[in-house]
Amino acid sequence: MRTLRFAWRCLVVSAVVVVSAPALNGCSSDAGKEKPAPVVRPKEPDIYTVEIKDMKFVPDSIVVKKGDRVIFVNRDMVGHCVTEDGKAWTSGAIPGGEDWMLVAQKSSNYYCAIHVVMKGKIVVKDSVSK
């Protein structure tokens, strides 16, 4: 009887080991398969702020990467605008206290078409050292 019980226990233990083996070894079951290529996410654009205050663009020159965002914030009591020298783009009027965002595509000189003596520059480079 003891022999029969021992044999039965051995059988149960063996079965458990056999059934559990694949589960315990799951992490390496795909070892022979090709790994998926890592997902390369495009770098998030950086955001720069140019303040328009005391009738000046501050800073009046910034260096950014293509695709970076430049937010112009008008801190003056009078309206301003931001217009590319060749009029390729313009913000239209930015009332005091409001802002406007540009997605930088290429280097540009710009000015305020309302107060034409106010000028600034955006330089677009491949990389920007910070």
Add this chain to the structure above:
Amino acid sequence: MIKKFAGGASFALLLGLLHVTPVFSQGNPHLTDPEIASVAVVANQNDIGYAEIAQKRSKNAEVLKFAQTMSNDHKAVIAQAVALVKKLNVTPKDNAVSKKLLAGAAKEKKALEAVSDKAFDKTYIDNEVAYHKAVISTVEGVLIPQAQNAELKQLLQKVVPALKTHLAHAQMVQSNLK
């Protein structure tokens, strides 16, 4: 151009008196905050009045654009000034300086209405250059130093860069008209 203000109480003389130098400092009129507020509003109203005449008379795109900017900017400054005096519960008070500014502007407006079409643009822009120089001098030399209320002083200080930009703009237009 300042000669146009001559006659009676000369505007040029007034501005000369207001111009701050150690020599004239004792002769500066003493203004209270309500009087300073009045001078500030009148100075802005005058330039809006000049711009309105330019918008009726000029055919020059650059002059018209400049006049529009003067009208918009000086209205914005007046709006800020009105908001501040309401907040401070101050009533702008007429005074000798604001009265002389008004009298000078009345004469200049007559001159702008009377000048020939051909001479209008130059007359208007020459006056803008002279007027902004005079107002900057008065604001920096008299109004800011004499303002007692910190917020009024701050508003006046904030107006100076706009006036200087207007002056630079007027000088650029003046140069282009030559």
